[in-house]
Amino acid sequence: MYRVLCVWLVACAPAKTVVKVDEPKLDITAPWLDTEGNWIKGTPEARRPLSDALVDASAPVIAIRGATILTAAGQRFDAGTIVLERGAIKYVGAADAPVPAGALVIDGKGKFVTPGIIDAHSHMGVYSAPNAKAHGDGNEAVGPVTAHARAEYGFWPQDPQLARAASGGVTTALILPGSANLIGGRGFTVTMRPSRTAAEAAFPGAPPTVKMACGENPKRVYGEKGGPQTRMAEYAAFRAAFGEAAVYAAKQAAYGKARALWEQKRKRAGELEAAREDGKKIAGEAAPEPVPIDLRYETLAGVLRGDILVQVHCYRADEMAQMIAVADEMGFRIRSFHHALEAYKVRDLLANKEIAVNTWADWWGFKLEAYDGIPENAALLAEAGVVATIHSDSSIGIQRLNQEAAKAQAAGRRAGIAIDDDVALRWITANPARVLGIDEVTGTLQAGKRADVVVWSGSPMSVYTRAELVIAGGQVVYDHAKGVRASDFELDDGRTP
Amino acid sequence: VKPRDLAPALVVAVAAAFALLPRVAAAQPIAIVGAKIHVRAGQTLDNATLVIDRGRVVAVGANLRAPAGAKTIDGTGKVVTAGLVDGISGVGLVGIELEPRSVDGRFGATDAVHADPIHASYQARDGFDPRDVNVPVARGGGLTVVVAAPQGGLVSGQSAAFALDGSADPVRAPAALHVTLGPSGAGAAGGSRGKSIALLRELLDDARAFGRDRAAYERNAKRRMLADRLDLEALQPVLQRQVPLIVDAGSEPDIRAALRVAKDFNVRIAIAGGAEAWRVAKELAAAKVTVLLDPTANLPSDLQASEVHDEAAAILDKAGVTVAISTLGSSWGARTLRQLAGNAVARGLAWDRALAAITSIPAALYGLRGRGTLERGAIADVVVWSGDPLEVTTTAETVIIGGVVQSLDSHQTKLLERYRKLPSR
Numbered sequence: 001m002y003r004v005l006c007v008w009l010v011a012c013a014p015a016k017t018v019v020k021v022d023e024p025k026l027d028i029t030a031p032w033l034d035t036e037g038n039w040i041k042g043t044p045e046a047r048r049p050l051s052d053a054l055v056d057a058s059a060p061v062i063a064i065r066g067a068t069i070l071t072a073a074g075q076r077f078d079a080g081t082i083v084l085e086r087g088a089i090k091y092v093g094a095a096d097a098p099v100p101a102g103a104l105v106i107d108g109k110g111k112f113v114t115p116g117i118i119d120a121h122s123h124m125g126v127y128s129a130p131n132a133k134a135h136g137d138g139n140e141a142v143g144p145v146t147a148h149a150r151a152e153y154g155f156w157p158q159d160p161q162l163a164r165a166a167s168g169g170v171t172t173a174l175i176l177p178g179s180a181n182l183i184g185g186r187g188f189t190v191t192m193r194p195s196r197t198a199a200e201a202a203f204p205g206a207p208p209t210v211k212m213a214c215g216e217n218p219k220r221v222y223g224e225k226g227g228p229q230t231r232m233a234e235y236a237a238f239r240a241a242f243g244e245a246a247v248y249a250a251k252q253a254a255y256g257k258a259r260a261l262w263e264q265k266r267k268r269a270g271e272l273e274a275a276r277e278d279g280k281k282i283a284g285e286a287a288p289e290p291v292p293i294d295l296r297y298e299t300l301a302g303v304l305r306g307d308i309l310v311q312v313h314c315y316r317a318d319e320m321a322q323m324i325a326v327a328d329e330m331g332f333r334i335r336s337f338h339h340a341l342e343a344y345k346v347r348d349l350l351a352n353k354e355i356a357v358n359t360w361a362d363w364w365g366f367k368l369e370a371y372d373g374i375p376e377n378a379a380l381l382a383e384a385g386v387v388a389t390i391h392s393d394s395s396i397g398i399q400r401l402n403q404e405a406a407k408a409q410a411a412g413r414r415a416g417i418a419i420d421d422d423v424a425l426r427w428i429t430a431n432p433a434r435v436l437g438i439d440e441v442t443g444t445l446q447a448g449k450r451a452d453v454v455v456w457s458g459s460p461m462s463v464y465t466r467a468e469l470v471i472a473g474g475q476v477v478y479d480h481a482k483g484v485r486a487s488d489f490e491l492d493d494g495r496t497p
Numbered sequence: 498v499k500p501r502d503l504a505p506a507l508v509v510a511v512a513a514a515f516a517l518l519p520r521v522a523a524a525q526p527i528a529i530v531g532a533k534i535h536v537r538a539g540q541t542l543d544n545a546t547l548v549i550d551r552g553r554v555v556a557v558g559a560n561l562r563a564p565a566g567a568k569t570i571d572g573t574g575k576v577v578t579a580g581l582v583d584g585i586s587g588v589g590l591v592g593i594e595l596e597p598r599s600v601d602g603r604f605g606a607t608d609a610v611h612a613d614p615i616h617a618s619y620q621a622r623d624g625f626d627p628r629d630v631n632v633p634v635a636r637g638g639g640l641t642v643v644v645a646a647p648q649g650g651l652v653s654g655q656s657a658a659f660a661l662d663g664s665a666d667p668v669r670a671p672a673a674l675h676v677t678l679g680p681s682g683a684g685a686a687g688g689s690r691g692k693s694i695a696l697l698r699e700l701l702d703d704a705r706a707f708g709r710d711r712a713a714y715e716r717n718a719k720r721r722m723l724a725d726r727l728d729l730e731a732l733q734p735v736l737q738r739q740v741p742l743i744v745d746a747g748s749e750p751d752i753r754a755a756l757r758v759a760k761d762f763n764v765r766i767a768i769a770g771g772a773e774a775w776r777v778a779k780e781l782a783a784a785k786v787t788v789l790l791d792p793t794a795n796l797p798s799d800l801q802a803s804e805v806h807d808e809a810a811a812i813l814d815k816a817g818v819t820v821a822i823s824t825l826g827s828s829w830g831a832r833t834l835r836q837l838a839g840n841a842v843a844r845g846l847a848w849d850r851a852l853a854a855i856t857s858i859p860a861a862l863y864g865l866r867g868r869g870t871l872e873r874g875a876i877a878d879v880v881v882w883s884g885d886p887l888e889v890t891t892t893a894e895t896v897i898i899g900g901v902v903q904s905l906d907s908h909q910t911k912l913l914e915r916y917r918k919l920p921s922r
């Protein structure tokens with residue numbers, strides 16, 4: 001009976017590999033295997049459910065009444081009310097909702113309320129202030145593919161830039177590795193709460209992201225350091241990396257299958273042993289040998305599986321097309337292009353491929369690949385149906401993304417492109433939420449969404465408007481009356497009272 | 498003082514006098530009718546008319562009639578200001594920032610020829626390229642004059658003021674001599690801030706000795722000088738208080754050191770950057786030192802100058818310090834100058850002070866006489882805005898330089914035109 005079973009189970013296994021052991025020689029169950037123990041899941045992600053972002057038992061109940069509410073979901077409520085409870089939006093609407101007992105009630109008369117601003121491109125925490133070599137944690141510029149590196153590991157929660165970003169209405173940011181490398185590593189989605197550790201700053205349940213870069217930067221960094229020296233070799237290197245990752249993924253898959261078979265056999269053998277009356281053990285076989293872990297390929301295999309959102313730094317239209325060709329050939333999807341100053345030239349292609357674009361309102365010309373930037377970029381993209389965002393890539397710019405969106409809106413309107421306030425607001429809220437893969441839980445003001453909310457002194461589209469109250473996940477992270485929270489680094493600063 | 502010692506000063510004075518003459522303007526007068534006109538800080542006229550003729554503002558006021566034959570611009574609902582002036586700009590010098598062949602006047606700690614950090618003889622007048630792609634884009638942002646300024650090293654060189662009408666001749670040159678303290682200056686002096694100040698003192702001392710007796714220098718009868726002859730020559734207008742010494746300094750110790758040097762050598766200084774200038778507000782006010790700053794630069798970026806105040810412009814202004822707002826050397830970002838001023842207002846600076854900080858104040862700092870206001874007789878650098886010029890949603894609809902209406906076409910407007918509709922495939 002056992003012989004038959006054995007043949008059926010291990011049709012391809014030569015008899016000599018069957019050794020007489022009760023336990024496998026090598027049996028590593030974590031972290032390669034999932035909880036069922038039979039399929040490769042890669043190194044463990046911090047895979048909290050995204051719904052964790054919607055609950056904070058310690059968050060106060062806050063009701064803002066009488067404000068102009070812009071939802072970034074197509075609605076505007078004049079003299080509206082919004083109620084926040086336990087970290088989520090309980091109610092938003094025109095009518096005066098019943099305010100729960102004990103709620104902190106804020107008079108919103110003359111104020112504007114919007115979703116918290118989300119920046120899809122920041123280096124806070126990995127290029128912290130003050131500028132110092134010791135704070136250079138954003139570019140692992142030792143090789144063009146460092147897919148194993150993670151912004152999370154380099155993130156310094158005491159970076160004084162973080163609280164300043166919060167004071168500009170930012171509640172969420174994607175912290176990315178720099179663009180020295182073709183594949184720089186994983187991004188890190190953070191909420192703007194004061195934090196002691198990276199884990200505390202992490203946006204609960206945000207999906208993993210990876211940063212890639214094409215064009216001038218990797219060439220500049222590696223041109224004299226073994227390459228790539230040219231764009232020719234850059235796109236070859238992308239393909240090579242994903243080609244190797246595909247082989248790695250295939251080996252993992254083969255191992256996973258073999259492991260599953262082995263598990264089944266062990267289980268069946270156990271059952272048979274239990275049924276025997278003589279108490280004799282059945283000869284087992286060694287567990288299949290796992291594929292040695294390679295953290296670079298773990299990231300890239302995750303991309304090929306579609307588990308990791310691909311964020312690509314790319315300026316020129318033709319290079320975006322090159323990158324799309326790489327993705328098509330190697331079998332992955334690009335979530336969004338970053339900077340993308342020439343995106344307007346290929347907006348039909350980007351719309352067709354459903355690739356989002358993160359860009360600036362008016363940056364241009366600082367290098368040749370940025371020469372053709374125009375202020376109408378975002379508006380032209382929106383008109384063509386591309387999900388566009390205004391990002392900062394700057395710890396100064398992140399403090400006034402509302403002004404940047406207003407500039408891009410005004411530029412679009414002057415070109416005859418109708419961009420209403422809701423669309424412009426989406427550039428810095430709902431759309432970056434989509435880019436980060438957290439749009440289910442944040443980015444708009446709708447009941448049930450995360451309490452990421454800004455109360456502005458006036459219209460967010462004015463240069464004179466200040467964020468007065470910034471709430472991330474239901475917690476107040478900036479109060480204009482109290483000023484910017486000093487990081488530990490700044491505690492003995494002359495500005496601190 | 499021998500007459501020959503005055504010669505360089507005379508040359509500078511004559512050059513400056515010629516530079517003051519506005520370029521010959523189109524014959525047709527221009528009348529901007531029915532606009533809100535900011536004549537100068539504290540003087541705003543509603544529903545007023547501005548008349549320009551032969552390059553000058555010839556009349557401004559309510560109830561003015563446009564002269565016969567004038568090109569009339571309807572100013573209804575519009576706001577009119579003097580053209581904006583960026584007191585420290587990269588326009589015309591820094592074309593494409595990351596392409597060295599396209600960049601002028603940006604020095605490292607040393608230069609290749611002399612291996613020294615003193616570039617006093619550098620003249621932005623010679624480095625400026627009026628065809629720089631940034632010129633029309635800056636003009637589209639309402640800038641009419643930039644002070645193209647060198648940066649880097651310890652002594653960065655001489656700036657020059659240029660009108661952004663495409664002309665190759667400066668409005669004023671030299672406009673100032675620029676010194677860079679902080680990491681750049683210290684880097685030029687073995688990494689020491691203290692040593693960088695010592696070098697600056699020695700340089701000024703040498704320049705004074707050189708200026709007092711050039712003949713001795715020519716006979717080689719002088720002690721060894723820190724800098725070359727042309728550098729020493731370039732320092733003379735500073736010592737004679739004809740041009741200011743613009744000191745790029747962020748930290749309080751550097752700013753205080755600059756004040757001591759200014760007092761000891763009796764030179765006129767201004768502080769550029771000034772991250773911690775708000776901490777020295779009283780002393781800066783007493784010494785009548787202008788501060789050129791970017792009010793959005795609120796990060797503790799420099800370990801030596803990390804106490805940056807978000808409301809520095811307002812604090813300095815309140816303390817009596819004259820504040821100019823500047824991009825501090827940007828080229829592609831020049832058009833954001835008015836947004837910087839708007840942000841200063843959002844952080845407590847009075848609106849008319851913020852406008853002055855990007856018009857009359859930088860014009861006065863560099864001696865750009867006749868510019869920066871719209872008073873009768875002023876050179877007609879004028880911008881008609883669609884609304885509040887410090888707002889991010891408005892635009893410069895008409896830009897007039899020296900009485901001539903400028904084209905607002907640029908590389909960018911042409912790209913928009915080409916790609917407004919995509920080619921069908």
